[in-house]
Amino acid sequence: METLWFMIVAVMVAAYAVLDGFDLGAGAIYLAATNNDDRRKILRAIGPVWDGNEVWLLAAGGTLYFAFPLLYASSFSGFYLPLMMVLWLLMLRGVGIELRAHLENPVWVGFFDIVFSVSSILLAIFFGAALGNVIRGVPLGPDGYFFEPLWTNFRVGPNTGILDWYTILTGVIALVSLTAHGSLYIAVKTDGDLNQRTRAIALRAWPVQLILTVVGLLATCYVQPTVLDNYKHHTIGYLIPVIVLGSLAVMVYAIRTAQDKLAFLASTFYIVAMLVGAAFALYPVVLPASTDPDYRSLTIYNTAAGHHGLTVGLFWCIPGILLATGYFVLVFRMFRGKVRLEGEGY
Amino acid sequence: MDSALLVHRIHFAFTITFHYLFPQLTMGLAPLIVILKTIALRRNDETYHQAARFWAKIFGINFLFGVVTGIPMEFQFGTNWSHFSRYAGGVIGQTLAMEGVFSFFLESAFLGLFLYGEKRLSPRAHWWSAMAVFLGSWLSGFFIIVTDAFMQHPVGYSKAADGSLQLSSFWELILNPWAWWQYAHNMSGAVITGSIVMASVGAFYLLWGKFETHARIFVRVGVVSGLIFSVLQLFPTGDGQGRMIALNQPVTLAAMEALFVSQPGAPLIILGQPNVEQSKIDNPLQIPQALSFLTYRAWKAQVQGLNAFPPDLWPQNVALLYYSYHIMVGLGTIFIAIMLLAAWLLWRDKLFSAHWMLWVLMLALPFPYIANTAGWITAELGRQPWLVYGLMRTADGYSKMVSAGNGMFTLLGFFGMYTVLGILFLFLVHREIEHGPVTEINLAPQGI
Numbered sequence: 001m002e003t004l005w006f007m008i009v010a011v012m013v014a015a016y017a018v019l020d021g022f023d024l025g026a027g028a029i030y031l032a033a034t035n036n037d038d039r040r041k042i043l044r045a046i047g048p049v050w051d052g053n054e055v056w057l058l059a060a061g062g063t064l065y066f067a068f069p070l071l072y073a074s075s076f077s078g079f080y081l082p083l084m085m086v087l088w089l090l091m092l093r094g095v096g097i098e099l100r101a102h103l104e105n106p107v108w109v110g111f112f113d114i115v116f117s118v119s120s121i122l123l124a125i126f127f128g129a130a131l132g133n134v135i136r137g138v139p140l141g142p143d144g145y146f147f148e149p150l151w152t153n154f155r156v157g158p159n160t161g162i163l164d165w166y167t168i169l170t171g172v173i174a175l176v177s178l179t180a181h182g183s184l185y186i187a188v189k190t191d192g193d194l195n196q197r198t199r200a201i202a203l204r205a206w207p208v209q210l211i212l213t214v215v216g217l218l219a220t221c222y223v224q225p226t227v228l229d230n231y232k233h234h235t236i237g238y239l240i241p242v243i244v245l246g247s248l249a250v251m252v253y254a255i256r257t258a259q260d261k262l263a264f265l266a267s268t269f270y271i272v273a274m275l276v277g278a279a280f281a282l283y284p285v286v287l288p289a290s291t292d293p294d295y296r297s298l299t300i301y302n303t304a305a306g307h308h309g310l311t312v313g314l315f316w317c318i319p320g321i322l323l324a325t326g327y328f329v330l331v332f333r334m335f336r337g338k339v340r341l342e343g344e345g346y
Numbered sequence: 347m348d349s350a351l352l353v354h355r356i357h358f359a360f361t362i363t364f365h366y367l368f369p370q371l372t373m374g375l376a377p378l379i380v381i382l383k384t385i386a387l388r389r390n391d392e393t394y395h396q397a398a399r400f401w402a403k404i405f406g407i408n409f410l411f412g413v414v415t416g417i418p419m420e421f422q423f424g425t426n427w428s429h430f431s432r433y434a435g436g437v438i439g440q441t442l443a444m445e446g447v448f449s450f451f452l453e454s455a456f457l458g459l460f461l462y463g464e465k466r467l468s469p470r471a472h473w474w475s476a477m478a479v480f481l482g483s484w485l486s487g488f489f490i491i492v493t494d495a496f497m498q499h500p501v502g503y504s505k506a507a508d509g510s511l512q513l514s515s516f517w518e519l520i521l522n523p524w525a526w527w528q529y530a531h532n533m534s535g536a537v538i539t540g541s542i543v544m545a546s547v548g549a550f551y552l553l554w555g556k557f558e559t560h561a562r563i564f565v566r567v568g569v570v571s572g573l574i575f576s577v578l579q580l581f582p583t584g585d586g587q588g589r590m591i592a593l594n595q596p597v598t599l600a601a602m603e604a605l606f607v608s609q610p611g612a613p614l615i616i617l618g619q620p621n622v623e624q625s626k627i628d629n630p631l632q633i634p635q636a637l638s639f640l641t642y643r644a645w646k647a648q649v650q651g652l653n654a655f656p657p658d659l660w661p662q663n664v665a666l667l668y669y670s671y672h673i674m675v676g677l678g679t680i681f682i683a684i685m686l687l688a689a690w691l692l693w694r695d696k697l698f699s700a701h702w703m704l705w706v707l708m709l710a711l712p713f714p715y716i717a718n719t720a721g722w723i724t725a726e727l728g729r730q731p732w733l734v735y736g737l738m739r740t741a742d743g744y745s746k747m748v749s750a751g752n753g754m755f756t757l758l759g760f761f762g763m764y765t766v767l768g769i770l771f772l773f774l775v776h777r778e779i780e781h782g783p784v785t786e787i788n789l790a791p792q793g794i
Contacts, residue, residue, distance in 0.1 A: 055446065065435055065439040066435070069432050069434075069435025069510070072439070073432035076421060076428060076431075077424060080745070080748045080752060081755075084418075084756040087421055090417050091417065091763065095770070099774070102777075305435065305436035305439060306513060308513055312440070327451055334463075
């Protein structure tokens with residue numbers, strides 16, 4: 001039962017990363033589009049869907065709360081400061097996207113352009129660093145709680161802050177991957193000059209993404225050697241890094257041959273495989289203790305809600321997610337095809 | 347009071363109070379927009395379509411601010427109230443997760459279609475998109491109320507080995523009688539906000555002498571639904587909610603009414619300042635025996651005063667609880683009077699020329715917000731000193747790992763952020779109101 005809920009939460013987080021990932025990435029390259037028409041096209045490409053994409057984060061958070069209350073309580077209070085900053089950034093970003101168009105005054109527009117793009121970039125880094133924190137482990141106390149300052153000495157070890165060299169690395173990996181992901185989404189949704197330029201951004205990001213991925217995998221094995229345990233016991237796990245590298249290969253091929261949809265799909269596989277790889281390595285631990293890994297780590301078993309509640313949850317959660325998927329298919333179908341500036345909005 | 351506890355309490359109180367300024371209009375306007383659209387479709391009346399489009403624009407701005415100020419709410423259960431989350435998450439995680447899965451997805455998927463999709467969709471499909479947004483917002487309110495009702499009157503739980511609460515009956519949780527009274531009372535309050543805002547903007551246009559055809563529709567719809575829901579707010583919903591409190595939180599009732607001493611034939615205090623130090627009311631204006639009658643339907647019934655309970659079970663802030671309750675009830679009564687008068691004038695066909703009444707309607711705008719806020723303060727202060735009534739004290743629920751200084755840092759951040767958001771909101775809504783109802787179909791703004 002706990003494993004099932006672990007998978008449900010993991011699927012929701014992956015859905016969030018893939019979906020909001022492309023609009024965060026679109027925000028990251030947004031200022032690179034220097035003329036107003038290109039910016040409007042980018043906003044039109046993500047306009048009808050960004051809010052729905054973000055709901056996956058809220059739904060995943062709610063489901064985490066429901067299925068693993070102790071994990072939710074411990075991690076949300078322990079990551080207090082960065083989470084609050086994520087909240088502020090999410091607020092600024094939503095306001096930036098939606099309010100920009102209300103006035104045609106260039107000062108107003110320019111201000112919200114910067115708000116939108118900068119908050120997107122910072123969010124991508126924060127999410128990557130958050131994942132890095134979860135993999136690296138946190139200084140859990142005997143009661144399952146902890147509190148991390150924003151940084152200490154930037155080294156990994158028992159006395160870590162939110163930011164150290166490893167979590168900064170994961171933050172940068174997230175930023176680069178989502179930049180590529182977002183660029184490819186915009187390439188799919190546009191034609192002409194913007195289409196070619198976003199594809200070029202993805203192509204330029206690719207070698208960086210490849211190098212960072214390899215460095216990231218090695219660094220992870222160094223920082224948290226226990227990640228290899230599950231792979232040793234279940235050799236099928238080695239498929240995951242193969243998929244990661246395979247996706248990157250398909251990605252560069254598809255970008256070179258201008259097959260944007262294939263490239264975007266490959267990028268999606270890359271993101272999902274990276275997350276699945278992390279989840280597979282951690283399972284059944286969900287928040288390792290950097291203090292004493294065997295003893296105090298939070299696992300799906302010592303954080304889960306009662307069995308009756310988890311059973312009841314299956315009856316509404318799975319139909320609920322299917323229903324939500326249905327809405328997404330509907331909305332994406334409705335706004336399919338390349339965006340146009342002339343004619344009706346959206 | 348422990349200073350970290352105080353910071354975390356203000357943190358939640360401030361962010362939730364600011365947040366709820368927006369959803370109450372979202373939930374209140376949504377059914378009114380559906381009504382406008384229904385009339386427009388039935389009569390094939392373009393003016394009603396235009397009226398609906400105008401309110402959809404206000405709705406869209408309001409909804410955005412509700413969404414961005416709502417995101418922090420779900421997070422704060424974990425960030426600022428982690429001991430509470432660990433303790434009660436096995437039960438209320440259920441309803442909070444359901445809100446995300448069932449209402450947020452529904453709203454976010456259909457909001458864009460509703461706001462900007464009128465040209466793309468058939469009139470009937472567009473009506474359904476409005477309906478979906480209405481349904482989503484009311485479902486969201488339901489799940490939140492069930493969560494709060496559990497904290498007010500816990501049901502359907504059992505205790506696990508580690509002392510935390512676990513769900514034992516899903517249906518008991520959902521069918522909590524407290525939740526249904528509170529939901530009815532709260533949603534009716536939201537519709538009053540929607541109605542008064544609509545009538546107020548209509549009255550403003552009539553006094554200004556612009557957009558008068560549309561303004562008459564706004565006033566008519568606002569006054570009719572305002573009358574219906576301000577009456578429902580008192581009876582049966584307010585009465586039912588009050589009896590829930592009398593039954594399950596008698597000490598809260600005593601504090602709300604500032605009844606310091608148990609007595610038969612207890613009076614209902616209309617005005618006066620509670621003097622907690624001396625256990626009396628200063629400058630009282632009261633109706634003899636009315637409290638006994640309202641609570642137990644008998645003039646001579648014995649009502650328990652605060653002295654019947656040990657002081658450590660009293661809500662800590664008796665004076666603020668008393669005032670917020672009396673502000674809520676006082677304003678609710680004034681709304682009924684205003685709406686009765688306006689509805690009578692409307693029926694006699696005199697309302698649109700009765701300038702004094704239009705002034706009253708226009709100036710009524712802020713008061714439903716105050717009444718709804720005061721109502722929530724009553725509910726949540728009344729629950730004190732408990733976080734989960736009878737089970738967990740507020741002082742035990744906050745995040746012990748988050749120091750007062752860290753809490754203060756983010757609280758100040760929210761002060762700053764919400765000041766900016768509030769100014770932006772007023773600025774944008776002001777623009778829409780000044781622009782007025784127009785003839786074109788709403789499309790995404792030019793910049794997009």
